[in-house]
Amino acid sequence: MELFSRNVAALWIILLEFLLRSVAEEEVLMNTKTETSDLKWTTYSRSKPEWEEISGLDEENNSVRTYQICQADGSSSHWLRSKLIERRGASQVYVELLFTMIECSSRSTHHRSCKETFNLYYYQSDTDDATATHPAWMENPYTKVDTVAADFLLRKGGEKKFNVKTLRLGPLTKRGFYLAFQAQGACMALLSVRVFFKKCPALTRSLSVFLETVPRSLVQEAVGQCVANAAQPGPNPRPPKMFCGEDGQWVDQPTTTCTCLPGFEASHGELECRACPVGHFKMGSGPGPCSLCPDSSHTGEMGSASCACRPGFYRAPTDSPDTPCTRPPSSPRSPVPQVNDTSLTLEWSEPLDSGGRSDLTYSVECRMCSAPRGPCMPCVDGVNYRPSQTGIQGRRVSIWGLRPHTTYSFTVMALNGVSPLSLQGPAGETINITTIESVNCSKVTATESSLTLHWNTPTQSHYRILQYQLRYCEKERGSEENSCHFMESNINEVVLSDLRRATQYEVQVRARTLGGYGSFGQAVVFRTLPDEDDSSSPLLVTGILIAMGMLLLIIVIAAAIYCIRKQSHFKDPEMSDKNGQYLMGQGVKVYIDPFTYEDPNEAVREFAKEIDVSCVKIEEVIGAGEFGEVCRGRLRIPGKKENYVAIKTLKGGYTDKQRRDFLSEASIMGQFQHPNIIHLEGIITASCPVMILTEFMENGALDSFLRLNDGQFTPIQLVGMLRGIASGMKYLSEMSYVHRDLAARNILVNSNLVCKVSDFGLSRFLQENSSDPTYTSSLGGKIPIRWTAPEAIAFRKFTSASDVWSYGIVMWEVMSFGERPYWDMSNQDVINAIEQDYRLPPPPDCPTHLHQLMLDCWQKERTARPRFSNIVSALDKLIRNPASLKITAQEGAGPSHPLLDQRSPLTPTSCGTVGDWLRAIKMERYEESFLQAGYTSMQLLAHITTEDLLRLGITLAGHQKKILSSIEALGIQNKTPGNVLY
Template sequence: MGLFSRNVSVLWIILLEFLLKSVAEEEVLMNTKTETSDLKWTTFSRSKPEWDEVSGLDEENNSVRTYQICQADGSSSHWLRSKLIDRRGASQVYVELLFTMIECSSRITHHRSCKETFNLYYYQSDTDDATASHPAWMENPYTKVDTVAADFLLRAGGEKKPNIKTLRLGPLTKRGFYLAFQAQGACMALLSVRVFFKKCPALTRSLSAFPETVPRSLVQEAVGQCVANAAQPGPNPRPPKMFCGEDGQWVDQPTTTCTCLPGFEASHGDLECRACPAGHFKMGSGPGPCSACPDSSHTGETGSSSCVCRPGFHRAPTDSPDTPCTRPPSSPRSPVPQVNDTSLTLEWSEPLDSGGRSDLSYSVECRMCSTPKSLCVLCGDGVNYRPSQTGIQGRRVSIWGLRPHTTYSFTVMALNGVSALSVPGPAGETINITTSPNVPVLVSGLRKSTATESSLTLLWNTPTQSHYRILKYQLRYCEKERGFEENSCHYMESNVNEVVLSDLRRATQYEVQVRARTLAGYGSFGQAIVFRTLPDEDDSSSPLLVTGILIAVGMLLLIIVIAAAIYCIRKQNHFKDPELSDKNGQYLMGQGVKVYIDPFTYEDPNEAVREFAKEIDVSFVKIEEVIGAGEFGEVCRGRLRVPGKKENYVAIKTLKGGYTDKQRRDFLSEASIMGQFQHPNIIHLEGIITASCPVMILTEFMENGALDSFLRLNDGQFTPIQLVGMLRGIASGMKYLSEMSYVHRDLAARNILVNSNLVCKVSDFGLSRFLQENSSDPTYTSSLGGKIPIRWTAPEAIAFRKFTSASDVWSYGIVMWEVMSFGERPYWDMSNQDVINAIEQDYRLPPPPDCPTYLHQLMLDCWQKERTARPRFSNIVSALDKLIRNPASLKITAQEGAGPSHPLLDQRSPLTPSSCGTVGDWLRAIKMERYEESFLQAGYTSMQLLAHINTEDLLRLGITLAGHQKKILSSIEALAVQNKTPGNVLY
């Protein structure tokens, strides 16, 4: 029980240490609460009052310096700027604000423009060069962080509760930055400002130590090192790495693994490597623990990688250091000889002690003695052993080739893997035998003298021993294919060492053996030698073989010609058959190309989901925030961390609760469609989660969201070549889909997603293309049922529900118009029926402002009434590639009013200031309302003052984007034209 309690205590200590080291650390760059003297921040105001620095008490009654302001005029020109704050290498910092604000309606004299908010800005600088007039007191060159609203307002008789807001600044690139506060008409007090950044604390994990790390991006790589007595395996070790997140939390595990060195084991939860105690060892690097020394070995030191054998015990060279030590076996027991003339059979029993090993074998040593009392010498090569002389696995050996009437000494020895290491050598049992005086002798040297088609002349060596006399020789010869079968072999005797074998078959191999007979009888047959008779000169099979080969070649050529003819005929008929050439619009698939499979063609649509979508463990996913809503549920941003892979952001579509089986199938059908596509301009499916609730679809995360809203947000900020690059990516993705025989049906800028590198990817492959009644996107109920987005749909698809790749090309032309107009609504505010009527009368959308002529012509090609006349997506990709290679062609822009016109489509005249009542109304009308405050602060309070404004004036107002400058100046030029027109009265 005591041991269990100690183990639990150790585990709690390790867990507590891990949790403490995982908590993000904060490093404070500035904290007004800790200042003991005046802050002396810079203030600016075009009118009274100004920000006042006063002393106050915080919630702990400590004296702090605060800034207060109580405006009466509602102006936004009251600024407060801090001193330079050194960022200390951080790229993202956090600002914690503690403030109070009085409710506007509670003030006796409150202005109607009083806002219960204030703006926070920052300005970066490498030097402390800010003055009372530099930088200018306006939004540009400051960077706006956020408009801060109060959660708790002070009112008469109400609770006095301060507001706490934490905001993030970045990315920071210069040495330091200033904070700037802009009041917006409210009475407020800035009680404290704390600026800090988060960093990952020093951490030891998986035997790797990582230093304190400041994140300089979304994920910062940190290089660590192995702890003491640990190293990385492999010939080319790389230092361990981890990633520090921007929130100061360590992300994932080390990318490479450190392991304890030989003689050391991991302890304290893989935080250190501890030496093996005495009597224990660890042979190699790795995660395993130390082990007790094997049998018959020991070690008296700590940190040992092997154990030493005790005296009298050994390890074989092939034994690993973790095997027990062993010793040689004892001698074999009770050898029994059986002598037959000059041959011998020895048998024995196994030794009593095998030495603790299983690799037991035996060897036989032969010595020949001239007389029983003389010195014995080793037997020569003439003595043969079966199965062998050494390495015998059984306990029996046959020996022949001994000399007659000779005394031999045989020693049988038992051996194992360590016998060679023992001193003295292996022990054995020895016996002596004497051979018979008269024995047959072996005949050797059998060879061929001459050969014919039916005979062989053979001869052999005459034995040279003088102590016996050879009476006769006997030959045995057999056809080799039949082997030594008694009914297939023939025998022949000879008194001399030569014989002629006749009546043999032509071109046949024979195995021949010979033996000698003495007074002791026949000896054993010698080694079998193979001889061959000669073949006939006239081989009648050769012409037949040649003839067969020629016939086979001819038949092969005939088959090839027939196959080629059939292929050409079918190919010709294929192109002549109009049914085939227009089977899928005009986009016929070629053979051998992967084709899209509709998941609803499966008897069980869930089978398509399992085939094309990968199931992901829900524990790998972390949902961070909701970013939108889809047809079936919420759309979230999250992180996907699969073990062994780098963590990445994903978009997560969820299926709301209470769904039916049909809704679940419809929801997952989009995954089974997306899972079939692999293209850089098609949204990538990461996987699905169906084993838990809610059911989810995970795709790659596109940082900039939908293309239409992204373009509207960045109106005028991209060059034509950049816009063409986006269009080229969309066309490439659609070309891939058309080649897979997939028809999108709802191609629009809202269904194109944009990542941080401005790469556009086609998305929305599910039933969401059939839009709902309350959708903001215009739809139309066709006579055949279902919802159709009229403004993007081809005429034949509206009228007959004829959706093909050609109808997708029409939709692509509308997407081109959306991109070149920076997200303008196609056909503006026209009704669906008006759009249908205009298209039926061959009216088309005019070119957007500054649209290159080539691009508008390509749009008109996509809007051909006959679908067979529209270009294919492969043609569109080629056309855009030519424009990208020749950027000068993009400078030729379409002229206003060029081409056919129609009152319903004549929406291109610029909105002029004369049609608006105030400067704010005018800026909102041309979608430049973001600059309203800058115009009013610069004194442009009426429309008459706008007539003489120029580019330099716009730069002083902080309007630096060329597209925005051009839009504002174009509208002002229209104002000048109206002033010169008789009868046109301005205000």
């Protein structure tokens, strides 16, 4: 019920504020109705009668002081002048006149000079110095306001009607002014004169307060301030602004960035900032409402910017104030050891309580004890851990480097982001482990083919020996895999048989208990006994000869394999895939999609260089992107030259997905190195805001750059731009990369007119801004229809061939100097026209070869379209033969298809004004220049010349040509003054 009452009150306040805004305030400077004594205005006349002050009745039958006059002859002027009226800072004032006028035909002394009008003048002065003779009683120095005619005339026996006229005076510049009335043959009564000016009332809107404002001109700018508990973000905020019209009405919405301070929310229709109630908070400045305190936190006062954690709960330094408070986790459960030699593997189960956090890690503490129940001390440095001793993500750790027959105490602790804040320390689970004593062989009995070995039993009593393992290797053959053998025994003795005579063997023994294997003991060398004729055996020579033959065979086979591989190395490196696209062979870099990485951040680290934020200085904001602002700045890396960079920033409050999508563009750009591909300088992710730094392109986007310089470039220059774009796309296609959003708006131009392909953030997630409508396909996702190939629209089949179609549209944009493809057609009309084999006509003065290349790019079958390598070659031929660019198509840019013939031709009657005509030919930027030069009607344009256009400030040759051609096409004829239509 309380919430409903607050909402109703807010609605009433909004309605009342709107009504106050709709009514302009008036400040009265003079009103004769309120005068109680004689007015005593100055009159002047060379003949009788004169203006006479008498008492009369107004339209409400109230007694007022009036002036009246009834002239018999209109040959002379009769003047009436008011006293000085202070203007009080107003530059425009209004005069409301209430008067009656007698019809000439009803007057007894009717004369042909009788008039039913009078004149109103005013005279400005800084002092009240008017006298009976000064200023002179003539039109100059007075300023004429208007000739006032009566709407209602009094006639004999007729109804008495009053005339009310409101006239505007201005501009006023001096301290005050006099009103002067001139009658020349009128019979009238001036019942009342009210002088006032209008002002915009005080207003609160969008958290901004604007004081009462008097308009000084047609539109007066008013500077306001933020309401209480509100402020503007940024280091150099601009004050709120709003415009006051001369009619006393506020114009449009205010320009303001006022937002409520932390701990306050906008209320009552953004008329005030209200403190957050108890139990609520608002973290930062902005338009958002107050929120309930997160879990395990509270606030006991109003206007809180954050909520404090309850006892036993904490926030990590990296947690934002709007996250719930959490606590350290409980102990890990059920640690299970497995001892092997002097190494240990520990596994455990996760804690029952994670503390409400997902950043759970583990650490292991090692202590070495003198006895199973004796005192312990920290382990020595030789103990190693895999993956690590602290910050363990999984629930398993391997430990090696332990001493044999030693008791260790291991404590496994669970930690999270708030564990360091707890006074109780991390919770852990402890387990004691004793490593196994090593075993050494001590006795041996040898024969020619056997060894009988014996060793002492380990003295440790806390583990029962389950088995022994013996390892023996031929010493001459080193550590070759087939030279070592293992044997198990349940007792401390073993017989090794089938050994080689007169051969040394290296022997080691270790014991196995319930805790696992211990370490091998010290290696001991034993030798079998020799036979009687060991040195004269003929088998030795035979063995050597066999080994040499085997070695020679291996060398021959290796040489043959090398020759085969060397021949295959020089084959054609290009191979065709099943779709007809060509992939480069070894040695050519291939694009890697960063979203194929299990962790997209790994792709960012691999392809983008991290830059320290101290090397970057942001100078100004130059635009806005999908994720935040785009700025211009300077990059100064030690040891390198300082240069300008473009900086894309990620606005605050982003999600993990938004951060990944934002940085994915850097992961893509970082893989490209080409003079016609925008160059990635690096990224900044270690501080806020997250930034992507690219080379700075001084001339911005290609489409707007061409529109700004319409007609300023020769065909050979335009072909050079197109060649650069095609070269960049050839590089991308050879890397098996499909752009998907190739358009002139996504091509950037530097100061040397070098064009570079950019905007790789949309190549995976196809989106467009609201100012350029998109067609949503049945398969989902938004597609830029005007630039997209038919198969990509219908089946989302994006290939290098679909990029070629888009490149053809870019060619048309360039040759038409930024004209919108398909003009004002709807997206569905574009799809229908293409399906009916319609293709864009050549732009004005477009070389025929270029338009034919466009048509080749727009082949319906994608396999019939040229590749980018073919396009680069074709453009190179045109550049080498400039004469071919002089052959132009005869058809001008514009609709040439039944679906497109929706626009009526321009005619002098269809373009009612010069402004309408300029807007029709997209030259509206020059409207003010034409009007100031006196070209106020279409007929005045008949004989305009190039010199006239230069005087108007139109210096671009392309714009001059378009304007003169349009005038010629309109067929305007100069009319004589008598035939001009007003």
